[in-house]
Amino acid sequence: MTETLLLFAIVAFIGIATPGPTVLLALTNGSRLGVRASVPGMVGAVLSDFLLIGAVALGLGALLAASEFWFSVFKWVGVAYLAYLGLRLLRSTGSLALPSEESGGFAPSRRTVFLRSLLVAVTNPKGYLFFSAFLPQFIVPSEPQWPQYLALAVTFASIDFAVMLGYACAGAQAMKVLRAKGALWLERVCGGALLALAGSLALYRKQA
Template identity: 70%
Template sequence: MNEMTILAFAAVAFIGIATPGPTVLLALTNGSRYGVRRAGYGMIGAVLSDFVLIGAVALGLGALLAASEFWFSVVKWAGAAYLALLGFQLLRSRGTVDIAEGVPSEEGTGTPSSIFAKSFLVAVTNPKGYLFFSAFLPQFIEPALPQAPQYAVLALVFASIDFMVMFGYAMLGSQAMRFLKRSGAIWLDRVCGGALVALAGSLALYRRAAN
């Protein structure tokens, strides 16, 4: 694997990551609700999920989901249900901004472990991630070379880009809360909640490619 291959992978990965998905939306929401520092626990959870997904694909789990309708459906419905749950929680939100200070309120603040778990579980229960990596990663793997080190390099590159993008979204959410009143905070929660519910719906309708 040469530098040009890694750069090509990084460019394509950045485009895919920057397009708002569940973990990016959670980073935005966590940044607006809790600030960037506390949102970092969610970023760590999402990054850990990157390593889990890529490791699973390297071990053949992606191929299993592509071949088995049963296990694909199990992962799909678990992921859709969890996304919908998070989305409806945001839709019911009453806003999290301290109007006097214009900063995130500590009331109802999630614990570091819950913030971490939400981002981690959203990613590892999404079968699209496994199928995406199964189709995407082999294009950058040199078959004649040991594959484990190559997968490790790609995982590090992908996780690094993922963290930087999520950090940017968390910063955006945190800064937005300095200018929004409570009605604006509710609006942001509702938009992100609606997006997560829509993603849950698209995941529920998603079908694996026929073999």
């Protein structure tokens, strides 16, 4: 199992490090709120990892693969939410740099930061289909499956948290270097990327 987890960790790291919605949120949260205030969003994304993998273990991934209706429900909810977040970033004035007591800046609540990342992940049907296709390759059918799924979930979530932490730190450092004008461009780029991801999800079709 150790060798299997190591191989899984390598493949998972490559997939997670490629910018996706939750990673982009970690980057923007780091730049706008600072690393510490970004942690609830990372926790939300990590919780979504356990929820998605648990759902796949229970067969939800197979249900979405088989049901056009439920696949479409998840897909369009995910598209709408990604587009909403992307448009908010595009419409930002770039003035939402690290809120502080001195500046009197407004920061979203920890609950809001947490829910944004959680909802982005759990409403994306590609995540369920990805785990449904990906995880069984690392499961030994002749052995108890729930302990294996739990080990894979802990491994994936740990890597996910570490990668998001790195992106949040990068965002916070970029804010210090780029200042207000750079913050505007960073938010524009991340907003455009989220809209592009919403578009790609809207065009996504299940494999027959």
